[in-house]
Amino acid sequence: MGFDGEAQLRAVALRVTRVRVAVLAAVREHPHVSTGRVISLVRADHPTVSHQxxxxxxxxxxxxGLVRRIEPAGAAARYESRVGDNHHHVVCRSCGAIADVDCAAGHAPCLTASGGHGFVVDEAEVVYWGRCPDCIDRSANSEGSR
Incomplete structure (x- = not known):
């Protein structure tokens, strides 16, 4: 089934506009996209759209609830259209690449807080940090050429 931004907007009682459909499409087509990149993508088809x-x-x-905002420490906010499953992310310390990681325990909220202080936890946000395969390869290649 294809992308139907208009139907998604209507399903959550948001008015359908060309900018909303364009932003939703940009986020869907470019997982973990920054706001600046969304602006560029939208302006490619709608050059008069403002940053605001x-x-x-x-x-x-x-x-x-149509998109999710993620903010890895030290990085600009990113947006994704994968919502509702409480998945997590892995972030490359070198280049900032972000990838999805499925829920650690198989069901939301994925983690049981020890000593929850009376809170009813309905979501957990976990960010794994490391280096992506491209950065590891670049590092290995630069060390091998010495």
Whole structure:
């Protein structure tokens, strides 16, 4: 089944606009995309769209649960369309690449907090840090050429 941004917007009672559909498509087609990249992607087809309009749409889509905002420590906010499954992320310390990692325990919220202080936990956010295969290969190649 293909992408139907209009139906997704209607399903969460958001008014359908060309900018909302374009932003939703950009996030869907480019997982873990930055706000700046979303602006560039949207402006490729809609050059008069303002930065503020894209920020407003991202906020509305996030609030409606159509996109998820992630903020790895020390990195700019990123957006993805994979929502509702409480998955996690792995981030490369060298280049900043981000990839999805399925839930550690198989069901949300994935982790049981020890001593939850009376909170009812419904979501867990885990970020794994390391180096991606490309950065490892580059490092190995640069060491081998010495």
């Amino acid at each position: 309009a894209v920020y407003d749409v991202l906020r509305a889509l996030t609030g409606a």
